[in-house]
């Protein structure tokens with residue numbers, strides 16, 4: 001089923017994101033992760049492709065296939081185009097079709113200073129238009145409540161997002177954010193720009209200090225003082241930071257649901273216990 005159809009239901013949809021681990025040995029743990037995540041019955045699970053700028057040939061197609069075939073949950077495979085030419089994209093599309101994966105998150109991909117980008121696709125919107133011309137995939141895109149780090153200003157970023165939607169994206173997933181007002185402001189601006197597809201709010205529960213630093217450098221999310229206060233107080237107390245990170249994420253989600261958000265996309269970072277705790281905290285609100 002195409003993901004955009006999930007939004008025809010009246011309640012907010014819930015989805016999880018996982019990434020293919022770099023180490024072969026961690027792939028076994030991923031099965032345990034999927035076992036737990038699937039019991040929570042999310043509307044779909046997305047699988048990243050070379051997240052954070054790496055472009056090794058990872059297991060995205062295989063994992064997305066397993067999510068559908070073994071766990072009977074809709075899968076959304078991420079696909080990046082900066083480091084692929086058209087022939088390589090064709091092969092990946094064939095593999096996805098053969099695997100029965102119907103939904104693609106079409107992305108440009110993070111720039112990696114050690115890799116020269118290929119020239120067939122420049123922006124995610126180029127990939128969206130190309131996939132649209134090639135088959136019958138459901139297409140999703142990424143959006144940036146605080147503006148994309150490379151874009152000169154937020155107005156231009158929203159106009160670029162409109163191009164991506166017009167190219168054929170039926171659903172958007174937001175970059176993570178820690179201040180809900182930033183997201184509400186973005187929703188309003190997207191609407192003013194004529195963007196009418198559903199926008200899921202991307203939430204990352206932050207449970208360790210290294211992760212916060214990595215994410216801030218990767219996506220430039222601003223940190224409200226309420227957030228930094230908690231992180232500073234508990235940075236050296238692992239258990240307390242875990243609890244505080246979960247509480248902060250639940251607090252964000254409760255507020256988003258009260259504001260009638262269309263969906264919550266949880267960046268699980270392959271930690272199923274975090275997803276489980278958060279799901280427990282919000283399930284009665286759905």
Ligand SMILES: NC(=O)C1=CN([C@@H]2O[C@H](COP(=O)(O)OP(=O)(O)OC[C@H]3O[C@@H](n4cnc5c(N)ncnc54)[C@H](O)[C@@H]3O)[C@@H](O)[C@H]2O)C=CC1
Pocket residue numbers: 047048049050051052053078080106107108109110111122123124125142143148149150151156157160161163164
């Ligand atoms: N690997 C993964 O699974 C994930 C990666 N990301 C990363 O997020 C970042 C951006 O990806 P996307 O949103 O797919 O890229 P995008 O191509 O939509 O946007 C990238 C930049 O180009 C600008 N832009 C977009 N379309 C344009 C156009 N037609 N004309 C002029 N400028 C345009 C945007 O304003 C933005 O600054 C990447 O760094 C991506 O890899 C995000 C989520 C998951």
Ligand SMILES: Nc1nc(=O)c2c([nH]1)NC[C@@H]1CN(c3ccc(C(=O)N[C@@H](CCC(=O)O)C(=O)O)cc3)CN21
Pocket residue numbers: 019020021022023026048050051052053110175176214218219267
């Ligand atoms: N710019 C950007 N790039 C992304 O890839 C991305 C976003 N933003 N925003 C949302 C999510 C978050 N994602 C992430 C972020 C970090 C890792 C990460 O820390 N990966 C480890 C791999 C560890 C392992 O293999 O076990 C790494 O070291 O890169 C993974 C996915 C993917 N997404």
